[in-house]
Amino acid sequence: MLLRVDNASVRLGGRQIVDRLDFQLDAGELLVVLGPNGAGKSTLLKALAGEYKIHAGSVALAGKALKDWTGKCLARQRAVMPQRVEVNFPLTVEEIVRLGRPPEPLSKSQPILEELMALLDITHLQSRLAPGLSGGEQQRVQLARVLAQVWDTRKPVLLLLDECTSALDPAHQQQVFSLLRKLAWQRGFAVLAVAHDLNLAARFADRLLLLHEGQCHSSGEPLDVLTESALAEVYGLSARILNLEEGYPLVVPRDGRCAKDYDTLSWPGLAPQNSSCRQAS
Amino acid sequence: MVTDASGRLARGPALILMLTAALAVSVVSVTNGAYPLSAGDILGVLVGDLEDEVARMVFVDVRLPRLVLGFLVGAVLAVSGALLQGLFRNPLADPGLIGVSAGASLAAIAVIVLGGTWLGGWVDLAGNWALPIAAFAGGSGTVFLAWRIARRAGETSVATLLLAGIAINAIAGAGTGLLTFYSSDEELRSLTFWTMGSLGHAAWDDVAMAAPWLVVSLCAAPFLARPLDAFLLGEQVVGHLGYNTDWTKRITILIAGLGVGAAVAVSGLIGFVGLVVPHLVRHSLGAGHRIVIPASALAGGTLLVGADCLARVVVAPAELPIGLMMALIGGPFFLLLLLRTRVT
Numbered sequence: 001m002l003l004r005v006d007n008a009s010v011r012l013g014g015r016q017i018v019d020r021l022d023f024q025l026d027a028g029e030l031l032v033v034l035g036p037n038g039a040g041k042s043t044l045l046k047a048l049a050g051e052y053k054i055h056a057g058s059v060a061l062a063g064k065a066l067k068d069w070t071g072k073c074l075a076r077q078r079a080v081m082p083q084r085v086e087v088n089f090p091l092t093v094e095e096i097v098r099l100g101r102p103p104e105p106l107s108k109s110q111p112i113l114e115e116l117m118a119l120l121d122i123t124h125l126q127s128r129l130a131p132g133l134s135g136g137e138q139q140r141v142q143l144a145r146v147l148a149q150v151w152d153t154r155k156p157v158l159l160l161l162d163e164c165t166s167a168l169d170p171a172h173q174q175q176v177f178s179l180l181r182k183l184a185w186q187r188g189f190a191v192l193a194v195a196h197d198l199n200l201a202a203r204f205a206d207r208l209l210l211l212h213e214g215q216c217h218s219s220g221e222p223l224d225v226l227t228e229s230a231l232a233e234v235y236g237l238s239a240r241i242l243n244l245e246e247g248y249p250l251v252v253p254r255d256g257r258c259a260k261d262y263d264t265l266s267w268p269g270l271a272p273q274n275s276s277c278r279q280a281s
Numbered sequence: 282m283v284t285d286a287s288g289r290l291a292r293g294p295a296l297i298l299m300l301t302a303a304l305a306v307s308v309v310s311v312t313n314g315a316y317p318l319s320a321g322d323i324l325g326v327l328v329g330d331l332e333d334e335v336a337r338m339v340f341v342d343v344r345l346p347r348l349v350l351g352f353l354v355g356a357v358l359a360v361s362g363a364l365l366q367g368l369f370r371n372p373l374a375d376p377g378l379i380g381v382s383a384g385a386s387l388a389a390i391a392v393i394v395l396g397g398t399w400l401g402g403w404v405d406l407a408g409n410w411a412l413p414i415a416a417f418a419g420g421s422g423t424v425f426l427a428w429r430i431a432r433r434a435g436e437t438s439v440a441t442l443l444l445a446g447i448a449i450n451a452i453a454g455a456g457t458g459l460l461t462f463y464s465s466d467e468e469l470r471s472l473t474f475w476t477m478g479s480l481g482h483a484a485w486d487d488v489a490m491a492a493p494w495l496v497v498s499l500c501a502a503p504f505l506a507r508p509l510d511a512f513l514l515g516e517q518v519v520g521h522l523g524y525n526t527d528w529t530k531r532i533t534i535l536i537a538g539l540g541v542g543a544a545v546a547v548s549g550l551i552g553f554v555g556l557v558v559p560h561l562v563r564h565s566l567g568a569g570h571r572i573v574i575p576a577s578a579l580a581g582g583t584l585l586v587g588a589d590c591l592a593r594v595v596v597a598p599a600e601l602p603i604g605l606m607m608a609l610i611g612g613p614f615f616l617l618l619l620l621r622t623r624v625t
Contacts (some may be wrong), residue, residue: 051517075523082517088370089513099510099522145514149522173575 001062002027002190003048008057010040010047017043017141018055019214027156030184030191032201034225042083042196044211046160048192051233061255068267074104079149079172083162083194085142087130093117093141094126100148100185112151116144119179121172135167143176150189161193166198173197177204198251210234222248230257290565292572299576303352303583310351310590311344315598319342328366347483351589352582353495354480354544355554359581360502361537363562363573366508368533369439370516373561376541376555379446380423383453385545386459386476388419393472394460413490413546420542423449429532437530439516478551478604480589491547498540499578505533506570513568527569551604553611554581559619 044129059066073179117123120140150157165173183189208225210217212234242250325331359445361376396404404411431442519526558581594604
C-alpha cells in the first residue's frame, strides 16, 4: 500500500474541513477525488502534500508516516500539482519544466525534458515565456514540471494533482488523463487527482472517492459511485446515468439544486423593450 | 546582438560585454576626478615605478578604495534586490521594502543630530565609527523586527513581512522627519548628503569595515538560486520540490538585511540599483537565479562605479550625491523601459 490515510482530520480556522477520512491508494492505481465546492478535496490534497498539518489520525507513504520523510526524499517519490500556479517572471517553458529536476548534468535532464514536453504537447512552446501563455498551456507546462520531478524515480511514485485539466480543451483533457492512466498502469504510479468533470473521472479512474462535507460519501468503481441518488445527495444535481457499452457510466446532468427556484424568478420593469430575448414560459 | 526565440541575449557574448564594461568603467573611474591620472600613471603604480608621489597617493588611497567600495556596494544592492524580488515573487520589490534602508537611515540621522546631546556617550565611545555602526545596527535591527512580526507558529508569512516593512518604513520615516525638524543648519547639510548617498569619504577603513559583510552576502547569495527559482512558481511549490521553505526565507532575509545594512552604513541611501539592475538582467538574460544573481552583481557594481564617476565629474571639483545621480539616471531609464515594454 503506497498511501494509507487513517482516520485523518484537517482543521482550518477552527473548522473541520477533512473529517475522519479513511482510504488507501496502491501503486498502479488512478484515484479521482470528486465532490462539490468546499467538500474538502483541495484541503485533503494539500494535507497529503504537507502544506497543512494532519490534526488527527495519520497519513503514511510507503509505510512511513508523512511527517517523518525528509524534503529531499519526499520530492523524489511524491510530486504535487497545485490548483493554480501563477508565474510573474519571464521564465521560458523549458526553464519551468527543468525546475522539477534536481541539479544534474544537461545530458541527463535534456532527454527527460524533451520526452515530457512532447508527451504534453508543449514542445512547440519550449522557448516561449510562460507569462504569455494561455491558461491551458500553462497548466500543461506545470504538469510537465510535476512529472519531471519523479520521471526517473525507480521506487513507486505518488502524484497529487489538483484539478490538473481544469483549463484544458476537451482533446487535451482526454490526452492528459490517458497519459495519467498509462503512467499508473504501466509505470506503477499511484495517481490521486482531484477533479470536477464527472465524465472524465468516470472514463479514466480505476476508483472514485466521493467527498461530502469533509467525509467520504462513497468510494469504489465509477459504476458504483456515480449513481443518481449519490449525485443528488452530494451535489444536489439531478442527472441521468447511462451505462455505456464501453464499460463506464456517462453522466447527463439536468438541473442543479437551485434550478427549480429560478422558475419563479421575474424582474418586472427590468425586461428590455422590444425584447428579442426568450420570454420565460 | 544575438538573441534566441524568447528575445534574450546569448549568455557568452553578454558576459564578455559585461566584463568589458566593468573593466572600462573602472579604468575611467580611477583616472577621472579632481586630480586627473593617466592610464600610464595607473600602470606605473601597479608595476611600482611611478615617480609622482601625489599620483600614487591619489590612486592608492583615494580612487582605489572608492572603486572597490563602489563596486561592492553596487553589487550587493543589486543582488539584494534580486533576492527579495524572488522571495516576494514581485519584480517591483526593493531592498528598502523590508525596512532596512529606513532603519539604517533613522539610526544614522539620530547619530548626526543627537550626537552632541543624548547620544554623546555613543559618539565618544565609537568615534569615527559611530555613524556606520549605528546605521548597520539600525538596518539589521529593522529587518529582524519585520521578520519577527511576520513569524507565526514557526512560519514566516511573506505577505505580513511586506506589510510590516511598510509600517516600519512609515514609523522610521516619521522619526527621521522629526529629527530633521530639530536639526541645526550644519547638521541638516551632512544629513541631506547622507540621505542622498555618497562614496565621497570612502577610505580603506570603510572598506575594511563593510567588505566582510558585503562579500559574505555576495558569496552566499548564489546558494539560494535553486530554491528562489522554485519561489517564482509559488511558496507551496518550494516545499513540493523538496526545499525547506522557511529556511530559504530566513537566509534570504538575513543575507539581504546584512548586505544592505552594511552598504547603507558606508555609502548612505542609494536607490534604484536594487530595482533597475535585476529587472534589466532578467529581461536580457532570463529570470533563472543562477544567471540573475551573478549578472546583477556584475552589472550593479559597474553601474554604481559609473554613476559615482559621473557624480564627481559633472560638477567638479564639487560632487553630486550619488543617490541623486542614480535617481537621475535610473528614473528616466526605467520609465523608458516601461514604455518600450508596453509597446511591444
